[in-house]
Amino acid sequence: MTEVLINSALQLVLLMLVAPLLSGMIKTLKARLQTRRGPGILQSYRDIFKLLRKGMVIPETASWIFSATPYMVFGTATLVGLMIPMTTTHAPFSLFGGVLAVVYLLALGRFFLALGGLDTGSSFGGLGSSREMTISAIAEPAMMLAIFTVALGANSTNLSEMAKVAVGQSWRFLAPSQMLAFAALFIVLIAETGRIPVDNPATHLELTMIHEAMVLEYSGPYLALIEWGASIKQLVLMTLLVNTFFPFGLSSDWTLQTIGVGLAFYLAKLLLLACMIVLVETTNAKLRLFRVPELLMVAFILGALALISTFLF
Amino acid sequence: MPFVPNPELGNRIITLMAALVLVLQIAAVGQRGIVSSIRIFAVQSFLLGAIAAVIAYFNQASHIYIAALLTVFLKAGLLPRLLERLVERIGIRREIEPLINVPLSILISGGLTLLGYVVAESFYHPEETSARAALGHNTLAVAIALFLIGFFVMVNRRKALTQVRDFIDLWNAIGG
Amino acid sequence: MISLPIAFALSLAAYAAGAFASLACWRKPAVARRICCSAALAGAALGGLTSVLAILRGTPVAWSVPSGIPLFAYSFSYDALAGFFNLALAIPVAAVSIYSFGYLKEFEGKRNIGLFGFLFNLLLLSLTGVFTAANAFLFLIAWEVMALAAYGLVTFYHEDRETRRAGLLYIIMAHIDAGCLLLGFALLINATGSAEFASFRPIAAQLSGGQQTAAFVLFFLGFGIKAGVIPFHIWLPAAHPVAPSNVSALLSGIVIKTGIYGMTRIFLDSLGGVPSWAGLLVLIVGVVSAVLGVLYALMEHDLKRLLAYHSIENIGIILMGLGAALIFRVAGHPTLAAVALIAAMFHTLNHAIFKCLLFLGAGSVLHSTGTRNMEEMGGLIRPMPVTAFCFLIGAIAISGLPPLNGFASEWLTYQALLAGFGAVSGLTRILFPLAGSMLALTGALAAACFVKAFAITFLALPRAAESRNAHEAPRTMLIGMGWLTLACAALGLGVTWFLPVFDAMTEQLLGQRVSAHLVTSHGLVLSAGMRTSGTVSPLVIAVGLLVLIVPAALLVAIGVRRFGRKRGPVWDCGLPGLSEENEYTATAFSKALRMIFSVLYKPRREIQAVFDVSPYFPKEIRFESQIESTFEKRLYAPLQEFIFRVSSRMRTIQAGSIHAYLAYIFVTLVLLLLFGVRK
Incomplete structure (x- = not known):
């Protein structure tokens, strides 16, 4: 019991600290690749800190749903973070929720975010909510198929079990099923975290924004919570990808040395995945909204192929 | 004693590449632009050549190297260049709109792949449990799937004809 | 200590008493309303108690009263499955009864609450009957009473044309499903010679492949229509919304579950x-x-x-x-x-x-x-x-x-x-x-x-x-x-x-x-x-x-606390204020x-703008959007047409002459007698 609490506390600290760093890193890398100077990698921390020290304006038309939303977004993202193995194969909350709970808790956060967007009565909020729910709905089956491929291989939906099985079979990621599932999940990651070519995190143009449109009316500490929650969600999804497909550096025991090695490997893997995202973001243009289903359909078929090849290849 | 490569590793690489070819084929279904379509074809051909090379390496059959070289040179190099030049001369930048919309065609391609596996399953002999038989089984499934998807693309839009012809040829070679 | 059969009988009695008492008090709406709701609440409480007793007990309790009619007996079997579905009945019914105390108030003086109370309690009575009947004919009677009571409640706002149409659709589908079930049971009864559910179990394994297929198809159709599975669903979105809301809650919450109950009972229990x-x-x-x-x-x-x-x-x-x-x-x-x-x-x-x-x-x-x-x-x-x-x-x-x-x-x-x-x-x-x-x-x-x-x-x-x-x-x-x-x-x-x-x-x-x-x-x-x-x-x-x-x-x-919080207007792009039109x-x-699923919906839309000077400044815009109801158009419309065509052919038989009709009856009688003699 105390062990679970200590582990949770450690992982919580890690989540809260690494998530903004990762967002900042992606921003900086992207700027460098586009030969801009860009903000420093610590910018996301500064943003959150600044927003926490700002006054808040709440729309006159909003109800208590508007105020509940930031907490739900932040709470679900951090709770999900405790269910995912980060530096060792053991996640503190893996007993209390596996990969299905992860997907559904993130959906709970999104449910409230969409309600918060509609609560103000602003058309921007409605537009964002409508698009967000649409895209996430068609991303869901692809995500599940890819996850099932891994879960069926590990005979478990428990993320720690999945990581342990992955550690046991090194070079497994060379198997076609793993590669296809990774590709499918990568596309889903792009869609779920609102990145180009699905959404543009850096725009405030009404025709193109999705996530930004939903949170347009939020300000001050509420916005800080939502942004922080969003970056934690991004970290969680990226962790899911790197640790289930490339389990290097994960060990099952919990000593200072393994944590150190695990952390170093973990950060390196995240950096590599961030580079991939940055490459995709820089080399692609944003898709029209009605082209996004095509992309997600590709992800779905990739997931299905991954599944077929698990028991044929 | 010459270096004998581990055939298990070879099989793994071949199945991986076969899967990649399949993925590219599905990506080609999703493409609207004709130029990117040709480029996907080029990458695919390159991969096919690479597969041939891997087969040659792991089976130490040097005559297959020739086939591999020819594939890479002709299909990944010459043919795409010719096609691109042709496109430029005719001046079409966009593929004509496909008859069936893209998400549905991708879904159909997925179904066709499944069909490919079903057909390959019927050729499967459980008594042949060697790695080689499994490999043949898988590549056969991929070959059938590629053939079916290629055919479907050909029905769906008329300009992809040349692509398809080549696939049939090549996969017959690999399958044999 | 109250025993299971007593609690069960009391809950049935509460529903029955509620039904007839509220019908009797139809002239005093306030009394009828209270009787209707309290009887339903009491019935639900007792029904819930019965199901808890059954689940705690674990083994089935069965009793049977012969009726004197061949193949028919008042057989009930209160086993774990029945207990579970009665629990799923009792929890929502308790809520709906309490809710109805307030909800039915607006009916007072406008509508016949006595009739409503009768149908409402009759529906609950028949539902309990469906979940516990152990004789095929008793089951079918309860099933039919349930369908009719539900029909009465669906068409409660009968002055509305949409409601009457929905009710008609519902009753047609309900009879198709009852017909399928009757045939299905007939098949089983023919094989066993008894209509008791318990007698189906040992014989199920001896059915031939064709009989098994036929039984499965008939029961799946019958229960599937009641459960509202696609493509037999068209009555459901028509009938459920037009009923009073407390009835809609029961219809969607529990009446369609009788289909699930039936499938579980027949497929897993009777057919094994x-x-x-x-x-x-x-x-x-x-x-x-x-x-x-x-x-x-x-x-x-x-x-x-x-x-x-x-x-x-x-x-x-x-x-x-x-x-x-x-x-x-x-x-x-x-x-x-x-x-x-x-x-x-x-x-x-x-x-x-x-x-x-x-x-x-x-x-x-x-x-x-x-x-x-x-x-x-x-x-x-x-x-x-x-x-x-x-x-x-x-x-x-x-x-x-x-x-x-x-x-x-x-x-x-x-x-x-x-x-x-x-x-x-x-x-x-x-x-x-x-x-x-x-x-x-x-x-x-x-x-x-x-x-x-x-x-x-x-x-x-x-x-x-x-x-x-x-x-x-x-x-x-x-x-x-x-x-x-x-x-x-x-x-x-x-x-x-x-x-x-x-x-x-x-x-x-x-x-x-x-x-x-x-x-x-x-x-x-x-x-x-x-x-x-x-x-x-x-x-x-x-x-x-x-x-x-x-x-x-x-x-x-x-x-x-440190930096303050205030209320402000919503961002309106600098236009004069946000209104509900935005x-x-x-x-x-x-x-x-x-748009994404347009293959399925086949959406159609129409925009009309009325303007004086320039199309950029419209005075009025009308927008109409519609989706195609695929199943109605592709499946049911041709079916309907087919039935109409067949019936118009049959019209020649039904010429309106009383002699012809008497002759039909006579011929049928003779044929039946011959059939009986042959056996």
């Missing part, structure tokens, strides 16, 4: 399993119903029709579990079959609870605003805070989001489907994860749909005068909803303590008691039964969320999905 292709068919029909049900729900802006389509979706989810259970049973995995059956039955109960809750919420909104059209609602969270909260809980539960009960049963369904991949060989096993991914699609679309339903109804600004002048529902209605809200939370958070309820049922049907395998870590954690297969704990999730939210709330509170509507919200 069906061939694996049949199980596969159930699974596939479930997937299709779930996905199409939610897709059609998304396009609705009539709040009650939207909920009715979600019933189709949830029946689909239940059938996924049931289909998996049937397949596993044939494949020789009774433990897995038990897990799948628990998933299906648990979702049946959960859907009964949250669908009732949502319909009651919709009823409160309708009661207060007088409209079912969501485009005229908005901002109701302010005048109706309690209703809004209950509806929100129902919406989260039906979307399958943690930590409520919908999540728990969908989680079990996922686990059952995933286990199917390892349990079945051959290419069919690919269907299980695919069904799982379709379940994910269904869940995500349902969440989108309930974001729409809740936000357009309760949030932002009111869109019409009715919503501006809305008021909160009377207290009894709120208590009814509150009870179901509590049930949603309790069954979600306390799922591990509820699971032993299923033990007696799975033991009876599959010979397995699995609840102990599904719970680990001192009852805190729900597990999927296998050693490593996956665990979840809705309770810890709920507590964890609270624990994580508290520091965040403190952080915000400190910020607000708001997103239900139609606009679902536009993206309408």
Whole structure:
């Protein structure tokens, strides 16, 4: 019991600290690749800190749903973070929720975010909510198929079990099923975290924004919570990808040395995945909204192929 | 004693590449632009050549190297260049709109792949449990799937004809 | 100590007394209303008690009173399955009865509450009968009474043309399904020579392949129509919304579940399993119903029709579990079959609870605003805070989001489907994860749909005068909803303590008691039964969320105290103020999905602009949008045409001459006599 609490506390600290760093890193890398100077990698921390020290304006038309939303977004993202193995194969909350709970808790956060967007009565909020729910709905089956491929291989939906099985079979990621599932999940990651070519995190143009449109009316500490929650969600999804497909550096025991090695490997893997995202973001243009289903359909078929090849290849 | 490569590793690489070819084929279904379509074809051909090379390496059959070289040179190099030049001369930048919309065609391609596996399953002999038989089984499934998807693309839009012809040829070679 | 048969008899008596007493008091509406609701409440309480006794007892209690008519006897069997469905009946009925105290008040002086009370209690009586009858004919009588009572309640607002049409459609479909069941039972009775359910069991294995197929098809059609599976669903979204809201809640919550009960009873109990292709068919029909049900729900802006389509979706989810259970049973995995059956039955109960809750919420909104059209609602969270909260809980539960009960049963369904991949060989096993991914699609679309339903109804600004002048529902209605809200939370958070309820049922049907395998870590954690297969704990999730939210709330509170918080106008792009006309509507919200799934919807729209000077400054814009109802157009319209054509041919037989008719009767009599002599 105390062990679970200590582990949770450690992982919580890690989540809260690494998530903004990762967002900042992606921003900086992207700027460098586009030969801009860009903000420093610590910018996301500064943003959150600044927003926490700002006054808040709440729309006159909003109800208590508007105020509940930031907490739900932040709470679900951090709770999900405790269910995912980060530096060792053991996640503190893996007993209390596996990969299905992860997907559904993130959906709970999104449910409230969409309600918060509609609560103000602003058309921007409605537009964002409508698009967000649409895209996430068609991303869901692809995500599940890819996850099932891994879960069926590990005979478990428990993320720690999945990581342990992955550690046991090194070079497994060379198997076609793993590669296809990774590709499918990568596309889903792009869609779920609102990145180009699905959404543009850096725009405030009404025709193109999705996530930004939903949170347009939020300000001050509420916005800080939502942004922080969003970056934690991004970290969680990226962790899911790197640790289930490339389990290097994960060990099952919990000593200072393994944590150190695990952390170093973990950060390196995240950096590599961030580079991939940055490459995709820089080399692609944003898709029209009605082209996004095509992309997600590709992800779905990739997931299905991954599944077929698990028991044929 | 010459270096004998581990055939298990070879099989793994071949199945991986076969899967990649399949993925590219599905990506080609999703493409609207004709130029990117040709480029996907080029990458695919390159991969096919690479597969041939891997087969040659792991089976130490040097005559297959020739086939591999020819594939890479002709299909990944010459043919795409010719096609691109042709496109430029005719001046079409966009593929004509496909008859069936893209998400549905991708879904159909997925179904066709499944069909490919079903057909390959019927050729499967459980008594042949060697790695080689499994490999043949898988590549056969991929070959059938590629053939079916290629055919479907050909029905769906008329300009992809040349692509398809080549696939049939090549996969017959690999399958044999 | 009250015994099971006595409690059961008392609950039947309470319903019967309520039915006739309220009919007798039809001239005194206030008395009739109180009799109707208290009798239903008493019946539900006693029925609930009976089911608890049955579940605790574990072994079936059966009694039979001969009727003197061959093949027919008043046989009842109160076993674990009957007990579970009676529990699923009692919980929502208790809520609906309390709710009706307030809801029926507006009928006083306008409508015949006596008649309503009669039909309402008769419906409950017949439902109890359906769940406990152990004789095929008794079952069919209860089934038919249920259909007729429901018809009376559906057409309660009979002066409306739409209502009459819906009622007609309902009664036609109800008779097709009763006909299928009659044929199905006739087949079994022919094989056994007895109409008792108990006599079917030993003979089931001796049926020939053709007979088994015929029995399965007939029962699946009969029960499928009642459950509203696609493509036999068309009556459901027509009939459920037009009934009074408390009746809609019962219809969607529990009456359609008689179809699920019937399938479970016949396929798993009487027939002792069906061939694996049949199980596969159930699974596939479930997937299709779930996905199409939610897709059609998304396009609705009539709040009650939207909920009715979600019933189709949830029946689909239940059938996924049931289909998996049937397949596993044939494949020789009774433990897995038990897990799948628990998933299906648990979702049946959960859907009964949250669908009732949502319909009651919709009823409160309708009661207060007088409209079912969501485009005229908005901002109701302010005048109706309690209703809004209950509806929100129902919406989260039906979307399958943690930590409520919908999540728990969908989680079990996922686990059952995933286990199917390892349990079945051959290419069919690919269907299980695919069904799982379709379940994910269904869940995500349902969440989108309930974001729409809740936000357009309760949030932002009111869109019409009715919503501006809305008021909160009377207290009894709120208590009814509150009870179901509590049930949603309790069954979600306390799922591990509820699971032993299923033990007696799975033991009876599959010979397995699995609840102990599904719970680990001192009852805190729900597990999927296998050693490593996956665990979840809705309770810890709920507590964890609270624990994580508290520091965040403190952080915000400190910020607000130091740097202030004020109310301000919404960003309106510099235009003169935000009004309800700028708001997103239900139609606009679902536009993206309408475009993406246009293959299915075939949307058609028409825009007309009226302008004086320039088209850039229109005075008036009319927008019309419509989707094609594929099943009505492609399946039912040709069928209808065919029937009309056949009937117009038959018209020559029915010439209107009394002599001809007498001759028909005579010929029939002679033929029947000859047939009898031959035997």
